[in-house]
Amino acid sequence: MEASDTMQAWLIDFPRRAGMRSKSNSNADLHAGTDSWGFHLTYVAQSDDLKPQEKKQVLYGLTKLKQVFDDDWLRQARKEHHPLVAYIINKAPWSQLWLAQFGMKLDALNKLANFSKLVRRLRSSKEYTGAEAELEAAAKLITAGITNIELYPEIKVKGKPKTPDLRAIVGGQDIYFEVKALREPKDSVDASWTHQQLTYTLFDRETLQHELLYFCQIHKILSRPRIEEFRTKIRRAIAEVKQTKEYAYIREQGILDYLVIHQSKQEQCDALVKRFGIKKEISGPPFKSDDIMRLKHKLQESGQLPEDKPGVMIVFGNLLYFGSEEHFYEDLVYQLEDTIYDLENVVLASIISKTVGLEQVNKIAQKPHYILVRKSHNLVQETMLVLENRYSKFPVNKEILSALATSSSLGRKYR
Numbered sequence: 001m002e003a004s005d006t007m008q009a010w011l012i013d014f015p016r017r018a019g020m021r022s023k024s025n026s027n028a029d030l031h032a033g034t035d036s037w038g039f040h041l042t043y044v045a046q047s048d049d050l051k052p053q054e055k056k057q058v059l060y061g062l063t064k065l066k067q068v069f070d071d072d073w074l075r076q077a078r079k080e081h082h083p084l085v086a087y088i089i090n091k092a093p094w095s096q097l098w099l100a101q102f103g104m105k106l107d108a109l110n111k112l113a114n115f116s117k118l119v120r121r122l123r124s125s126k127e128y129t130g131a132e133a134e135l136e137a138a139a140k141l142i143t144a145g146i147t148n149i150e151l152y153p154e155i156k157v158k159g160k161p162k163t164p165d166l167r168a169i170v171g172g173q174d175i176y177f178e179v180k181a182l183r184e185p186k187d188s189v190d191a192s193w194t195h196q197q198l199t200y201t202l203f204d205r206e207t208l209q210h211e212l213l214y215f216c217q218i219h220k221i222l223s224r225p226r227i228e229e230f231r232t233k234i235r236r237a238i239a240e241v242k243q244t245k246e247y248a249y250i251r252e253q254g255i256l257d258y259l260v261i262h263q264s265k266q267e268q269c270d271a272l273v274k275r276f277g278i279k280k281e282i283s284g285p286p287f288k289s290d291d292i293m294r295l296k297h298k299l300q301e302s303g304q305l306p307e308d309k310p311g312v313m314i315v316f317g318n319l320l321y322f323g324s325e326e327h328f329y330e331d332l333v334y335q336l337e338d339t340i341y342d343l344e345n346v347v348l349a350s351i352i353s354k355t356v357g358l359e360q361v362n363k364i365a366q367k368p369h370y371i372l373v374r375k376s377h378n379l380v381q382e383t384m385l386v387l388e389n390r391y392s393k394f395p396v397n398k399e400i401l402s403a404l405a406t407s408s409s410l411g412r413k414y415r
Contacts, residue, residue, distance in 0.1 A: 035075050035078065036074065041063070043091070045059065049096075050093055054093065058096045058097060059100075062100060067107075069122075074088075094380060106135070109139065113153075118151055129181045133179045136352070145403075148168060150166070151165070153166075153167040157306050158307075164178055168400070170399050170400060173397065176310070176312070177311070178301070178302055180299075191284075191287040195285065197227045198222075198234065199282055211262065211263055212238065212261065212263060213269065214282070215258075216257060217278060217281070219286075220285050237260045245265070247259065259278050298315045299313055302343050310346075312348045312349070313349040314349075314352065314404075315349075316353070329372050332385065340387055340389050344393050347389055348397075348404060353382070354381065355380070361376050366405075373386075384405065386401065386404045
């Protein structure tokens with residue numbers, strides 16, 4: 001499954017489109033909310049961006065989050081670039097609500113056996129991605145009313161110690177879960193870095209609000225030295241336009257198109273865009289990722305599951321490009337089903353993706369051997385594809401199937 005260059009470029013640019021950055025780009029503003037939960041709670045309490053009920057929900061969720069991630073952790077997390085820091089410094093309402101949900105999920109799980117191990121993994125920058133997927137899986141089961149859960153049960157398979165991620169007892173039956181996170185491909189990381197370094201990090205908020213406009217298309221992923229070279233050129237262009245109150249255009253064929261315009265020349269914008277053949281957007285660089293192969297490899301990592309008990313594989317792929325057309329999912333199932341059929345102890349496989357998107361969806365499609373659920377809440381879209389293994393040596397547990405297929409943690413109140 002290769003996303004088109006255009007779509008991948010749009011996905012990279014989406015944070016800017018959806019307001020997914022703080023209100024200021026200065027280092028002081030970006031870091032202020034990460035050193036003290038008191039600062040962050042006060043910010044939310046005084047914010048005009050949240051409705052009263054949303055503000056109440058966020059404050060409650062952040063209080064629960066504070067119980068696990070204290071101020072000492074916050075200071076260290078910023079230095080280590082922990083993934084949660086990006087949500088903490090992002091003052092957009094969807095990000096605040098996501099953090100609140102995260103805190104409420106932690107609170108819902110805190111009585112489970114081995115919860116402390118999950119917390120330790122969540123606090124670690126290196127282990128966070130996998131631990132977040134385990135948190136999401138357990139929260140999904142609890143949302144569906146399945147509460148007899150153990151985290152990281154220690155078992156033996158053919159005399160060898162194994163540690164699945166979850167064990168749930170449903171109707172007196174032990175069901176084991178292996179939860180995997182599809183990590184961001186290197187090309188995606190490099191593309192995001194290139195985009196970030198050549199776009200909004202070069203501008204302060206006041207300049208963009210009151211003085212300059214800019215459009216750019218970045219056509220390829222760039223090396224660090226080349227990025228620095230272009231940052232220098234763009235800074236010069238910004239300084240020139242501020243002084244002349246005109247425009248500046250940077251072009252290197254097949255690499256970069258960059259137009260900076262003074263706001264007093266806004267009426268010339270369409271003519272300049274047409275003249276230089278540049279799109280009126282900020283996008284790129286494009287990249288491709290073979291998500292089908294990556295998913296297959298993750299589904300095959302079932303070695304921690306017991307052979308004499310039914311197992312479930314769950315793969316979280318928040319960076320997957322999931323299409324919107326039904327035939328897209330039919331093809332996805334076609335590509336993945338035989339990988340699952342080879343796992344005779346696995347009864348179900350679930351692929352879950354969460355992304356930020358403006359489209360509001362609420363769809364459920366049930367097919368003979370798979371169920372597709374797409375839901376959205378507070379700009380976060382969740383897609384759940386659940387495939388049955390009709391060749392498993394164990395029957396499908398319908399309660400687990402229902403939990404995976406119809407239970408979304410989006411907007412869930414865990415109190």
